[in-house]
Amino acid sequence: MxxxxxxxxxxxxxxxxxxxxxxxxxxxxxxxxxxxxxxxxxxxxxxxxxxxxxxxxxxxxxxxxxxxxxxxxxxxxxxxxxxxxxxxxxxxxxxxxxxxxxxxxxxxxxxxxxxxxxxxxxxxxxxxxxxxxxxxxxxxxxxxxxxxxxxxxxxxxxxxxxxxxxxxxxxxxxxxxxxxxxxxxxxxxxxxxxxxxxxxxxxxxxxxxxxxxxxxxxxxxxxxxxxxxxxxxxxxxxxxLHDRTQARNERFRAILTETLGRKGCVVIPAFSVGRTQELLYALNELEQAHALPPFTAFVDSPLAIGATRVFRKHPECFSRVILDDIASGDDPFDFPGLRMTQTVEESKQINHAPPPYIVLSAAGMCNAGRIRHHLINHLENPNDLILFVGYQGENTLGRLIRDGRSPVRILGRQVSVRAKVRAIDGFSxxxxxxxxxxxxxxxxxxxxxxxxxxxxxxxxxxxxxxxxxxxxxxxxxxxxxxxxxxxxxxxxxxxxxxxxxxxxxxxxxxxxxxxxxxxxxxx
Missing domain, CATH: 3.60.15.10 (Ribonuclease Z/Hydroxyacylglutathione hydrolase-like)
Structure with a gap:
């Protein structure tokens, strides 16, 4: 009206x-x-x-x-x-x-x-x-x-x-x-x-x-x-300045190989829209090239799962690279070993999965969502890795962890940071x-x-x-x-x-x- x-x-x-x-x-x-x-x-x-x-x-x-x-x-x-x-x-x-x-x-x-x-x-x-x-x-x-x-x-x-x-x-x-x-x-x-x-x-x-x-x-x-x-x-x-794409991809491969090779788990806080899809594409490329040790990957974010469906609906926004991939029969957002966990019960089951595995979960700055539970489960394990691939706002939980704070408070608990913490520039x-x-x-x-x-x-x-x-x-x-x-x-x-x-x-x-x-x- x-x-x-x-x-x-x-x-x-x-x-x-x-x-x-x-x-x-x-x-x-x-x-x-x-x-x-x-x-x-x-x-x-x-x-x-x-x-x-x-x-x-x-x-x-x-x-x-x-x-x-x-x-x-x-x-x-x-x-x-x-x-x-x-x-x-x-x-x-x-x-x-x-x-x-x-x-x-x-x-x-x-x-x-x-x-x-x-x-x-x-x-x-x-x-x-x-x-x-x-x-x-x-x-x-x-x-x-x-x-x-x-x-x-x-x-x-x-x-x-x-x-x-x-x-x-x-x-x-x-x-x-x-x-x-x-x-x-x-x-x-x-x-x-x-x-x-x-x-x-x-x-x-x-x-x-x-x-x-x-x-x-x-x-x-x-x-x-x-x-x-x-x-x-x-x-x-x-x-x-960001790392250039080739250097970024090589660093991503090397960091993952180091942790997966020792049977460790990788937790990646990732924005549900854009970042998760780009990470899936990068993991798909590495898996097809057999460039990583065997692993399972979990996308533990209902929002990211829904966003990936939206991506598939809008090829008019796609680059020529991904359009060529699709034309050749490749699904750029899927690969063997990838699991999408929609429910809370499925999310909890990740904790019982045999390592090595990779978890992509939101929120990207760790201020909400399932990522906080994964941080509680992995921050105190020195064999595991917390990998930041996105912007971390001032005073967010993600920024505190990335900047070396330990312990950190998550969901009312004080959690020591013993896992390795790395950040990759260039996925931005x-x-x-x-x-x-x-x-x-x-x-x-x-x-x-x-x-x-x-x-x-x-x-x-x-x-x-x-x-x-x-x-x-x-x-x-x-x-x-x-x-x-x-x-x-x-x-x-x-x-x-x-x-x-x-x-x-x-x-x-x-x-x-x-x-x-x-x-x-x-x-």
């Missing part, structure tokens, strides 16, 4: 006018989660991403804060991709009054369907655990809140998903156009191009989304970005510093301003400097909660850029180190 009334209003009285194109930075600013941006256009408010904060408790508490804008006042919501740090607050957003479409690539719609339901299940489980703990404690503190959102809320959000294929231009209003461009990060990931006609000029604002590393055997490389006036660009790995679905710079260099004309976001401060400031040094770009690391008038002749914004360039920001980051430097090694 809300969308119909909007169209009728535009047809009868024309779009509402605003004095300027304004951008509100509501998340993923000087950190890597909680992605959310709101654009004020002449025809209404457009939100790009509605993501969940993850990691440190101080960040996760932000998920409970009131929304800066009433959900009922947002006219459009666009998702760059399905990862929960970009989509995970949409159920709460819908529950609190958002009534319009949630626009995303078709593959993102299918992935969000299962991921939002899974996230709601986690929210409900966490709330039930907090309630039980409160009752055991004699109810001496304030009653814990209920879940952040429920399965019913997630289902309501899923019902509002509306698919938009890549490169299809849609007129959201007479003066607002939208296009999604393949970002090459995960299945269905998109760079979002927004064009706004303001009087006799058109302003273009582009959100990079998460930019893929390229050379993925599964999905296509990122498309070149369009000419744009203003760019909001991620910087997750803006201060470091994010572009590294050089990949980000190549993506920026492909823009036909430099933007009037680039806002560097979606990175911890060290990475964002380092990448801002790289843009300035290599391209002479006008770049700014904005502040969380800030609002910027994006008029090209905005002198206040120009002054803000100049002031940040002159400030001593370098205390917040260190220069980039080549991959292999232990202090910067990041999966």
């Amino acid at each position: 809300g969308a119909l009334l909007d169209r009728l209003r535009d047809a009868i009285i024309g779009p509402r006018r605003s004095s300027a194109l304004k951008l509100h930075l509501r998340g993923a600013v000087r950190n890597v989660t909680g992605s959310c941006y709101v654009v004020e256009t002449p025809s209404g408010l457009l939100m790009v991403d509605c993501g969940l904060y993850q990691g440190a408790r101080r960040l996760e508490e932000l998920n409970w804060r009131p929304f800066a804008f009433s959900p009922a006042d947002i006219r459009w919501l666009v998702l760059t991709h399905a990862h929960i740090d970009h989509s995970g607050l949409t159920p709460r957003f819908v529950a609190e009054g958002y009534e319009r479409d949630i626009i995303a690539h078709p593959a993102t719609c299918d992935l969000a369907d299962i991921m939002l339901r899974d996230s709601a299940h986690i929210q409900e489980e966490d709330a039930a655990w907090a309630e039980k703990k409160w009752r055991r404690g004699g109810r001496k503190t304030a009653r814990p809140p209920g879940p952040l959102y429920t399965l019913e809320d997630a289902e309501a959000a899923v019902a509002r998903l509306r698919p938009l294929p890549y490169d299809q231009v849609v007129d959201l209003a007479p003066d607002v156009r939208l296009r999604l461009i393949d970002a090459g990060h995960i299945l269905g990931s998109a760079t979002v191009e927004v064009s706004v006609r303001d009087g006799d000029r058109t302003l273009r604002l582009t959100f990079s989304g998460d930019i893929g590393a390229g050379e993925s055997p599964i999905i296509r490389d990122p498309q070149p970005p369009p000419t744009t006036d203003f760019l909001v660009m991620e910087s997750t790995y803006g201060d470091r 679905a994010h572009a590294d510093r050089d990949g980000l710079l190549r993506w920026f260099a492909a823009i036909p004309q430099p933007p009037a301003l680039t806002l560097v976001t979606h990175g911890e401060p060290r990475a964002s400031f380092a990448f801002r400097d790289a843009l300035q040094e290599q391209f002479g770009a006008r770049a700014l690391v904005p502040e969380l909660g800030g609002a910027l008038d994006l008029s090209p002749d905005n002198r206040d914004l120009q002054q803000q850029v100049a002031e940040q360039e002159n400030r001593a920001d370098r205390a917040q980051w260190v220069p980039v180190t080549d991959a292999g430097g232990a202090e910067l090694e990041e999966a």
